[in-house]
Amino acid sequence: MKKIGVLVGSLRKQSYSKKLAEYLIGLFPEGYETELIDIGNLPHYNQEYDEGGAPPESYVKYREKMHAMDAFLIVTPEYNRSVPAALINALDVGSRPYGDSVWDGKKAAVVSNSPGSLGGFGANHHLRQSFVFLNVLVMAQPEAYISGSADLFDDNGEIQNEGTGKFLQSIIDAFLDFIEE
Ligand SMILES: Cc1cc2nc3c(=O)[nH]c(=O)nc-3n(C[C@H](O)[C@H](O)[C@H](O)COP(=O)(O)O)c2cc1C
Numbered sequence: 001m002k003k004i005g006v007l008v009g010s011l012r013k014q015s016y017s018k019k020l021a022e023y024l025i026g027l028f029p030e031g032y033e034t035e036l037i038d039i040g041n042l043p044h045y046n047q048e049y050d051e052g053g054a055p056p057e058s059y060v061k062y063r064e065k066m067h068a069m070d071a072f073l074i075v076t077p078e079y080n081r082s083v084p085a086a087l088i089n090a091l092d093v094g095s096r097p098y099g100d101s102v103w104d105g106k107k108a109a110v111v112s113n114s115p116g117s118l119g120g121f122g123a124n125h126h127l128r129q130s131f132v133f134l135n136v137l138v139m140a141q142p143e144a145y146i147s148g149s150a151d152l153f154d155d156n157g158e159i160q161n162e163g164t165g166k167f168l169q170s171i172i173d174a175f176l177d178f179i180e181e
Helices: 016-025 047-051 057-067 085-095 121-133 162-180
Strands: 002-008 032-036 071-076 107-113 144-146
Touching: 002 016, 016 032, 016 071, 016 107, 016 162, 057 085, 071 121, 071 162, 085 121, 107 121, 107 162, 121 144, 144 162
Parallel strands: 002 032, 002 071, 071 107, 107 144
Antiparallel strands: none
16 A cells, blocks of 8 residues: 655644645545654754764654655645745755665655635745655646645535635545656
């Protein structure tokens, strides 16, 4: 059974990105294992941790978990037109020690979102830039820049707009085709 690690680029409890990620997780069919991966407990990356040979316990657990994943779904807001620090930190921590990256050769999909109208385009593409270096194959199409994230769901977590619901399903369908190629 393929394992999909889901990373959310926001740490706040009421995060729209997290709600969106949970909704997307619900769209996976049987036969896939999805897991929300906690990135909020990772200290800022410091190379000395790895050079000393005793990285923080949270790094060890995170890297172990990430290595076991077959593919990743990244759901993130945009901070100052780029990738939120917590998420870029998770990329960095996963990329070291050198030669033992959790990312190498994996596949991913990036879904950015914003309460505004640009849908987190800057974060989405800055992430893609890092993933080229990390040798992560990112699904090219469909691109997902989800605007109006504050109004996507009602209080019961139901999607408010049928068209958006269909689009989100198409993202997951395309992602599954992509990772099975
Ligand atoms: C430090 C900071 C920078 C932000 N920069 C942007 C931005 O560049 N573009 C944007 O669309 N929204 C920006 N926002 C607004 C976020 O999209 C908004 O806070 C959103 O709710 C964050 O995602 P979340 O709901 O998943 O936490 C920024 C918010 C913060 C806190």
